[in-house]
Amino acid sequence: MTARNRIRSRLTKACSTAVLFAFVLGQTGFVQAGPREQAKRIHDRIAGVPPSADVLDDMENDIVSGRAIEAAFTAMQDRAFYDVTLKNFAAPWTNEAMSKFVPLNDYIATVIGLVRDGQDFRRVLYDDVLYIGNPSLNLPNYSTSNNNxxxxxxxxxxxxxxxxxxxxxxxxxxxxxSATAGVITSRASARAFFSAGTNRAMFRFTLINHMCNDLEQVADVTLPPDRIRQDVSRSPGGDSRVFLNNCVGCHTGMDPMAQAFAYYDYEYNANADPDGELGRLVYNAIGETDPETGSRVQAKYHINAATFE
Incomplete structure (x- = not known):
């Protein structure tokens, strides 16, 4: 690692932790508390559980010595930070209802693993990475068709x-x-955002979960509409002004980006398994042809294609 990259890594680590510590510091009455009370508040907020006496002593000493950031890092070593805090942090990203009350899955585990290992968090959206349980636990094997x-x-x-x-x-x-993309191509993400529909959900919820914006915040009606798909009417209700002044705003950005997912689908039996619990992510690799489209593109991309041929 070059000196510049080492500095950048340290700055990123310091800045992210400073934000976390600022959140803790902002709690009412915190600045009036003594070092030991501050240390306990930090641990409670980060890990969600009280610290042991030894950990509390270490964190108190860090705060007295002006190393409050180190105290926050100490709190992050508690297993509850990973088992509860990070799980609840990532769980809403794995379903359209944005609920944190979901079982652990490959998406959540990968987020937790990358944080634990101090990886560049951008890898969560592009790397060939997956976190599984250690084989020593004798768990069921990782499966592409269930979450066991x-x-x-x-x-x-x-x-x-x-x-x-x-x-x-x-x-x-x-x-x-080359077809992996971090949590985007995880089984949990595919079940939530590649099932049914036209794969636009994957773009929208990635935008919400990782860019902190919904479509309305990035809409732009000034962009050209030539990459908008065939299933979007150019004259909703017979009025082209609705398309040009409203629909275009979201679709000019969303549809070209969603082309990235044209070879992906989530297959499941909608009759026997309506929630897709036993479904699996499928991908048309080079040389594979979808029987309905005659190309690598999944059939769902031709839904309502006659709306604007």
């Missing part, structure tokens, strides 16, 4: 801090390495 591995890991009570192992996603999912 992660539910068993969660039910085992094993610490996610100590028992997550990084592997190549392509090795376990069968996707070519």
């Amino acid at each position: 591995h992660y539910e068993s890991l969660e039910n085992s009570g094993a610490s996610l801090r100590d028992h997550l192992e990084r592997v190549n996603q392509s090795t376990y999912t069968g996707l070519p390495p």
Whole structure:
């Protein structure tokens, strides 16, 4: 690693922790508390559980010495930070209802693993990465058609801090390495955002979850509409002004970006398995042809194609 990259890494680490510590510091009455009370508040807020006496002593000493950031990092070593705080942090990203009351899955585990390992968090959206439970736990094997591995890991009570192992996603999912994209191509993400529809959900919820904006905040009616798909009417209700002044705003950005997912789908039996619990992510690799489209593109991309041929 070059000197510049080392400095950048340290600054990123310091800045992210400073934001976290500023959040803790902003609690009412915090600045009036003594060092020991401050240390306990930091630990309670970050880990969600009280610290042991030894940990509290270490954090108090850090605060007295002017190293409050180090105290925050100490709190982040508690297993509850990974088992609860980070799980609840990432869980809403894995479903359209944005609920945190969902079982552990490959999306959540990968987020937790990347944070634990201090990786560049941008990898969550592009890397050939997956975190699974350590084989020593004798869990069910990772499967592309169910979530048993992660539910068993969660039910085992094993610490996610100590028992997550990084592997190549392509090795376990069968996707070519070039077709992996971090949590976007995780099974949990595919079930939530690639199932049914036209794959636009994947773009929208990635925008919400990782860019902190919804479509309305990035809409732009001045962009050309030539990449908008065929299933969008150019004259909704017979009035082209609605399309030009409203629909264009979202679709000019969303539709070209959603082309990135044209070879992906989430297959499941809608009759026997309406929630897609046993479905799997599928991908048309080079040389594969979808029987309905006659190309690599998934059939869902031709839904309502006659609306604007």
